[in-house]
Amino acid sequence: MPTIINGEEWFTETPHELLAAAENAQAKYEALEGRVEQAKKDAIEKALDALGRYKFEMFGYWASKWVSLNQLSDKKDPNPFRELVKLARVVELDE
Secondary structure, X not given: XXXXXXXXXXXXXXXHXXXXXXXXXXXXXXXXXXXXXXXXXXXXXXHHHHHHOOOHHHHHHHHHHHHHHHXXXXXXXXXXXXXXXXXXXXXXXXX
């Protein structure tokens, strides 16, 4: 908390208070990163479930949700839908 001395802001936290604040911030970061990782797992599960039920728009929604979460995460995972995309590129339609 800043203190005003002669019209200037001075921060008067003790080293102990600063360390406690840093540890609290680290704990919050780790909790948030864990929530993002869980949301990525859920998005994969929901995307594949939607694809298996011929719900192609919902597959796209959850696949794109996974991509967005992966961009937010510090841990960048390879796209789990890459093989499906490769397969879709080689499938030829019979006409």
